[in-house]
Amino acid sequence: MPKIPQCDRCLLYSHNPHLVCVAHPAGPQGDSCLDFRLDPNAEPAELWEPQGANYYNGELIVQPRQRWTSEEQLELLDWHPMFTGKCPQCGASFDRDWSARVHWDCECGWMDDTV
Structure with a gap:
C-alpha cells in the first residue's frame, strides 16, 4: 500500500495494516496529501544519523568520502x-x-x- 512519510504522524492514520487512513484507505496518490492533519499525540520521528551523514533542513545528507582523516x-x-x-x-x-x-x-x- 502506498504511504508517504507523513502518514505515521497524521491524525487520520489508521494504524491498520490493511487501511492507511480514513480519508485514503488505499493510500494517498502522489508525494503529498491534502488531508494531512498533524496528530498532537504522535511520537516525533527519531532522526538517526549514520556515520558520515547529517540532517540538513530535515533531509538526511550523506557527506562525500573525505580523502583526509580528521587528524590529517x-x-x-x-x-x-x-x-x-x-x-x-x-x-x-x-x-x-x-x-x-x-x-x-x-x-x-x-x-x-x-x-
Missing part, C-alpha cells in the same frame, strides 16, 4: 600556507590574498599537492 586535516592547519602564510619548505611569506589564491606553489620549488 588538523595537521594541515600547522603547515599549509593557506593557514600559516608561509612556505613549509623555505619559510617565504605569501601575499595575504586568501580569497583569490587557488594554488600555493612557491618560488623555491615547493608545490601544493593537497588539491
Whole structure:
C-alpha cells in the first residue's frame, strides 16, 4: 500500500495494516496529501544519523568520502600556507590574498599537492 512519510504522524492514520487512513484507505496518490492533519499525540520521528551523514533542513545528507582523516586535516592547519602564510619548505611569506589564491606553489620549488 502506498504511504508517504507523513502518514505515521497524521491524525487520520489508521494504524491498520490493511487501511492507511480514513480519508485514503488505499493510500494517498502522489508525494503529498491534502488531508494531512498533524496528530498532537504522535511520537516525533527519531532522526538517526549514520556515520558520515547529517540532517540538513530535515533531509538526511550523506557527506562525500573525505580523502583526509580528521587528524590529517588538523595537521594541515600547522603547515599549509593557506593557514600559516608561509612556505613549509623555505619559510617565504605569501601575499595575504586568501580569497583569490587557488594554488600555493612557491618560488623555491615547493608545490601544493593537497588539491
